[in-house]
Amino acid sequence: MARLDQVPPLPIVRGEGPWLFDDQGRRYFDANSSWWVNLFGHADAGLAEAIARQARTLPHVMLAGCTHEPAVELAERLSTRTGGALGHAFFGSDGASATEIALKMSAHYWRNRGLPDKNEFIALAGGYHGETLGALSVTDVAIFRDAYAPLLRRTHLAPALHEAGALAAIEAKLVALQGRCAAVIVEPLIQGASGMRMHGPEVLRELRALCTTYDAHLIADEIAVGCGRTGSFFAWEQVDPLNWPDFLLLSKGITGGTLPLSLVLTTDRVFEAFLSDEVARGFLHSHSYTGNAIACAAANEVLRRMDTVLPTLAHQAALLREAFAPLLADARIEHGRQTGLVLAFDVQEAVAGARFAERFHLAARAHELLIRPIGRAVYLMPPYLIDAPTATWLAERVRATLDDVCPF
């Protein structure tokens, strides 16, 4: 089979619902939501209208000394969804910059509190938080990291939360750092980029308590798992709706897969540490498109729509679970797993063969499926448009692809 790097990219000309169409009119089901950003399908009419309306009214104005209604509405809607616990929003333009902002804000908070040496971070094995230098420093995915390792700040790496003994290991790091840990950064419920590795809410509840005990911030990176992906708007709602992380990061789905935007949500306590007449105590992280009004308008439309979509997600997840149950029992497969609208399994090492992800991806195209495994992990993270026939169709096509790539 051809290598992916020798195959020309698919010339996609149009999207409609979960489908993408190439210039020959062939269709492909977008099974991982264009790298996890799409929620309601492509070229959604409501989102297109919200974007057009804002573009005709006020596309952008600097948020320094000015404000605008779409930004205020967005911050308030998100605050309400945390019961007011995360009542402050800082606007960025992509996921990696949300990570940068949270790391800077955490360390600067401690500095403003008279603890300038409290500037170390604990991150987890297999964690992914973006690929700018600061974000890459707390990312542990070798393919993204290795070439740039000499440029990165040292991070304290603890085992992932699905590993036994993870909490004890994190506590040992907190003890060893003797009060110098500014924050622990995690992906709640699902570690995405290292292969959809899942853990339950209990371990996060305990991690929250641990961070409180050792006076370290907890940063919940919900860039991939937020916006309904796990079944609730925030993954954290399943952990403890009364006891939130100190920082929560959103991006990807927040504009429904239309425009770049990210948010760092935080508490009154963090916000107040920056209030001062001294410039050096303020949080200086300027970028040109902060709080872009068109992106905020798209996000507000996503949040309005969520009121009707969220109650359907449990049913959509159940349809996927039922449709994939026979495939997950297949002898070629191990570790079938699902959290909300993310369903994943690993193909047994003995049957996967060389360059499995690439071969599976190319074979799937012939079955009208756009899907990109991570190593041996095949996953579906579809737009929230799953009905019974779609779930059955997806399971059939994934099985047909597997039969092509790993025949019995």
Ligand SMILES: *Cc1c(COP(=O)(O)O)cnc(C)c1O
């Ligand atoms: C995608 C992702 C990021 C980075 O977002 P970009 O917009 O690609 O920079 C950070 N954290 C997680 C968990 C992600 O999935």
